[in-house]
Amino acid sequence: MTKQISKNILFNTFKVEDFTSLEEVINNMPPSVVEYYLDNLDQIEDNSYLNKRDIEHSLYFGNYSLYLDYSDNIYLEIDIKDEETDSFW
Numbered sequence: 001m002t003k004q005i006s007k008n009i010l011f012n013t014f015k016v017e018d019f020t021s022l023e024e025v026i027n028n029m030p031p032s033v034v035e036y037y038l039d040n041l042d043q044i045e046d047n048s049y050l051n052k053r054d055i056e057h058s059l060y061f062g063n064y065s066l067y068l069d070y071s072d073n074i075y076l077e078i079d080i081k082d083e084e085t086d087s088f089w
Contacts, residue, residue: 002077004048005041010066010074013037019068023059031062038064041076050075 007019014029014037016022026034038061054069065077 001080002048002050002075003042004050005074005076007072007074010041013041019057019066019074022066026059026061034061035064038066038076038078042078048075050077 010022011017014022014025016025050067050069052067054071055067056070057068059066063079065079067075067077069075
């Protein structure tokens with residue numbers, strides 16, 4: 001599932017000025033806090049199409065991926081794993 005998110009909301013959430021400084025901030029935060037913030041950003045009900053050929057920069061954190069495209073749009077992608085399919089019962 002991929003959603004386009006507002007740069008201003010993302011940058012204000014993590015208190016950064018740009019996408020490049022976001023990686024350093026995320027790496028210095030407790031993982032549970034980062035997941036909490038990214039999960040709250042996921043609450044937006046706007047699924048978007050992301051052409052992965054247009055990605056300029058990307059950040060990966062657990063099941064979350066943040067992408068910056070050449071048009072300066074930011075996308076949040078969440079890898080949802082269906083854990084119920086792991087069992088035969």
